[in-house]
Amino acid sequence: MVSYVDPITNTAVFSQVDLRQHLVDFIKLDFPERLLPTFLHESTHHACFLSPVGATLALLRMRAYRRSEQLTTNPDADEWELLEDVLRQEGTMEVLRPLSEGLACFAELDSIPGESNVLTTPMASTFFLFGGRDHALKSAEIIEKYGPGFFLYSLLYRARTDEEVFRRREAVLNASFRSSSGGHLAGYMTLKALWARAKRTSDLAWDSELFSKFVRSYFYDDFGMVAKILDPTKKEHNAVNAIAQYILERMSQLFGLDWDATLRKYLEDDDDAGYRTHDFGSVAYPSPAGINVDDDRRSLGMGRLDGLLAELGDPKCPSERESLMRRRDLLRMQKRELLCLGSLDLHVVTNAHDRVLIYPLEGPRPQEYPIYAVQALDGIDVGDGPGSMEIYLIPTENSRASAIVRGGQVVHVHFEGPINEARQNHFTELFGSRSEELRILDEQEKTLNSAIGESVINFVRAQALTTIPAGVDQLYSVTSTFNFPAEKREFAVSRLMEGGLRSLCDRDEDFIHALAMAGSAGSVTTQKSELEEIASENGIDLMAMLEKANFLEQRTGLSTLKAFDDLFVTEL
Template sequence: MSDGCLFDIGGSGRSWTDVLTNATYVHPLDAYVEPADAIFGNVPIGAIPALLHETSHHAALQTPVGLALALLEIQASKLIDSRDEQNCEKAVTLVLAIRTVLETYRPLLEGLALFAEFDTMPGLGRLQSPAHHAVLIHATTNRREKSPEVHWETHLSSVLSDSRMSRESILRRANVLSIPFKDLDGYLLGYSYVKTWRRYASAETPLLRDTDLAAFFLTKHFFADYGLVSLLLNMGENPSVDLFRYCFTRLRNLGAKRNWSAEVAEFEEAYYVNKVDLNAVAGFELTPRPERESPYVGIHDQLQTAIRNAPDEDLAILGRRSLLHLMSLPVDITRIRIGGDRLVASFRGTPVAIVPTGSAYTGEGGAGTLDIVDDTATRNSAVVLCVSGKVIHADVKDKRSPYMARWLRQFDTSRSGVNDIVGRLSEKIGASFDARYSDVRNAVRGGRLAAYKPLAFAWAGKTVPHDSIINNPHGFGGVLGSDLTYAFALLSAIDGVMARLEEAHLVESPELDLVEAAHAINERLAPYGFRGVTLRKGDDGTSVRTLL
């Protein structure tokens, strides 16, 4: 029974993000990327969806809530190592509390990641999300060098558009539309929740027409939430119940508010002027300190104090949470002492990196990896050589910043550092813990639907049988069929890539008649009160809007 990693339950070969260390691995990048592309920032468009998706997960946990959860995991881990039965019971309470939050917010986390993957584009706002920054740095370098006179937003928009209009991306979107709403990971439920909120909120909050800003804001709304941090750091007698009720209410209330102008403007100003103190250990969460009149100043300071007082071994884990591990390519590392002491890294027999040997490394080389690592706190990046997961050389892009080099010394690119506290408790306590854990997890999964449902299904009529869609084992795919689901995904992609414009104009498809497909989609969805596609004919063509 292993549930140590939030986004890759059981340790499959997929991309994954670990809750404690915030270590992230973007699996598809290894298949798409050559070393030179990785080193020089020319990741191909096929790798961009995974890059956006996992960077979104990483950003969501690089927050006060993510840090609070990490502190609880560290505390639980130490309690598990104790032989005292009472300490083990305390560890169980902590683990169940952590999983309550993660399972309740899991559809939200996946919805935010899918929204970043499918829909976000540069807009008129002043901020750039971590996901967009990762794509800009790692996938547009060649375009920017060839056309330096073109603004970086144009290059970024071009790369995102090319990626989303690819057949692979459209098929991926169609697959998401065919996932049941009751799927345990909550992909479609969360995606509908996030996208519907942005659609309705942007009607009264012009700043939220910037889809990248909307995703960034919503992430911080839920995960820079000091009310939740307070509950995590100051638990009552029944924390799982308290935490579920709190998260449930937050999710349920999101749809009740339509005008977010004041909150979004305040958020943008706070992050734009960079009120984050990077000299503070907890500053790596990238969250500005609340204003003095805020009731959460004390909670912010409590979190800072807990991190500053952490032992060195804990601080090493918390400090490197800002490092985003993007990819890892196998290389052969050879030490050469002729003409100087150097390390040569070769990929498939071809040297791809020649670097001076650092004084800290005394080995002769061998099998290793070439890794790309970002520091999301300082917006820095590095190409590193590793042996057995340990960094032996790092080429940091911006050498003026000391923070990334500091945490890279303790960085581990292997998965050995992932802390499987659930598996450890299961092994130590046995069936009694397994039963309690399953009961809490199943109760949360069963109860969270009611929190997401009002907003996720706000597009549907009040009298239609929602359950017939919710219970469909293939989501929208079960209603539309495979061909119309693909057409729906294609129309949604067209809408998404044109998000910066007032209207997204329909493009011709060699595969199908999109106008005819749009009418067929609406006919199939009409009994459920859902108009999937809105077409408007104008002098310069037909525009399209989709709700998902």
């Protein structure tokens, strides 16, 4: 099983997390370092989806679920309205997927705290969740003197100079370029091309955390994109084409940006960024002026998103079933703030002494000793039954929580971090079984696909899903090769489409392997002598690699490694 974050519910699944083996560590919220790369990757997806654009796409899919349910019971329901929701949501997801994967790979493989002291949400969460051998670097004295960056750099240095991360980076570099295969390479090359462009014109852009946070906000906090996604004047394919064109225009703006002036303004406005709180939950809110979005378009997007949210509270429902589904979707929107780090199904007992005892489901029962025992919440009845333990991160609050649930009721909860009582009470009502939420989501997907499959709209959807990937590939082939010499771009694009990055590197597996090592270690040190030592320990001749890199750049335009006196800079 692979790790992933569902973009609709923002529910995370970390395949490396096994609460049966590490329950106590996770309850203490002291994560093992081996989980760091996966956590940075998946929590970046979570941060992207917890945004105006992410909320819009989630609400469209939820409404599609409700409309598909109506079609199963009411043959007169409007199937073309269902198609509109599906095409807009799926089309936008397809166009943004490489960008989302690029941001996630950048967080996992490149980003480190810089001089601006700006941290992305995933990096700030990393500070709270990971301790291990560097726990002393979290002391009040160290934090006051150096900030969180001192601890984070030490943690990231070990990760980025480890063979496991070399292999993860190598897998990205060896991936297919085409979006139909996930889009990791296309998105990653786009992010690295954009970063190289930004660093040439602004010293501020060398701060990878600042750069990453800006790019994520530029796209996912863009109410202009929300306005385009929900534009009622466009229909079906025209709506999807307009959304794709808008994203292309936004991408083009980035490559021609005055990065120094823009990042300075972003730093000034960043203190004002936060979350708009509705009765329906929290939605990320960008800086007051937006990022290159005029006020009228921004206000239009906010209004359209608010209207979509308001449907969940509309008392005029055609049926009790519809009302129930809207209430469930309302809870989903509120729960999208939560990042569930792990979930374990258990047998839960609440005894007469107000204690909660948990037992594993596997093995003979009753057992003599529980695996964990804690104080029950006030008012919890004595009883036992199936339940679960959930471990949560609340990024918007810089806080964490663990909860024990029995039969849908929270019987124990523990919070850590600067979260007030009102918010604790709010989230306590939302905690529940992740496995149950994923099961319901799977059922709704099946109902949706069945409803479409039995309708004439199936042809239109199938046609869109066939044609969209080619347009996405074309978009990212341009952005990935933007820094190539003009006369070499056509050749580079054809090679990328044919066989990915390997085709541009003469299918030299040793070079790709060496590039993965140099790029990973190069994210935490640019000193030639230090990189040569790390390379030598891994059986790599760094100088021979530089010679091959220069040869490839002259022939294909692909820039991978640069040397400046005693500095080595990896551009991919």
